Amino acid sequence: HLRYIDDILEHQERILSDVNVNYRTKLFQTVNRLLQSIEQQGASARVFFREMRHLSEERLPLIIAKRNQFRVNIETMLRQGVDDGEFRGDLNVRIAAFGLLGMTNWSYQWFHPHGELSDREVAQIFVEMLLRGIEHVGADQTLGGDFR
Template sequence: MKEKMTENSIRLFEKKGFSETSIQDIVESIGVTKGTFYYYFTSKEQLLMDIHLAYIDELLNEQEKIIQILEKSCKDKLFEMVYMLLKSIKTKKSSATVFFREMKNLSEEKLAQILPKRDEFRNRIEQLLKEGIECGEFRSNLDTSIISFAILGVANWSYHWFDPDGEKTDQEVARIFMEMILQGIEAGR
């Protein structure tokens, strides 16, 4: 029941927004009482927090698996991370939308649990860039901090416009992003 309630809440939060979705909307969507809601969650914010934690923890786990593949180059690992983010938009678009759009509705106490995980994800990308510089895969003059933010900005913002059923697949979009990241858009490069 908790899973069903969470899944329905994700869809409602995506469609109506967190603030505009009431607990009554949630329980009516699955035909239970408010008592059932409070059996599983202390508040609507706790439900939102659970959604955030599930999304970022899954991304962190997937990212760690990519990092641990020793036979892959830094460039290949970076592609896998960008592709993973796009794939998560394809497979978990509603969760991605809620994660990025509704974070503003978490209290400072709850944000204090989410932000370090988000920072860890970015720091791992920055570390991968540094490793790529050390082994000669990437230019030595890169600002790895800014580049890691840029990569996440490009990939994460895709939840707004990327259509998994559209003209380009998630893998094709990831390749386009990687080409832009690695080679830029200047002619003659």
């Protein structure tokens, strides 16, 4: 558990500290790295996501703190992208970060590196969905039911 989260945190910090790339690129690199970690450390990734609740009480707080730091780093990156004008000003960065992590972290259930799409292609789809949404431009924008 610790090795897995330390590895992705280390890669994330390298990505986020690169001043030569924009926030869209950092977002893509972060998502791609998460998918690569699932590919490269499949068993560790599956154990991390599925078995965390079974960790000993002495190790659990450290793992949770590192997991939370990873999320906070994503929130910070998104907020910086908002401040820089790359992302929408009304973006709720906390919810966007949780959504992004939900998409990527669940992929250990279905993603196969030698399947139909590469980790890079899946990362591109995820980032495009987050950045552009899934709605077709010009589509009927009314929401039915209980939506506003």
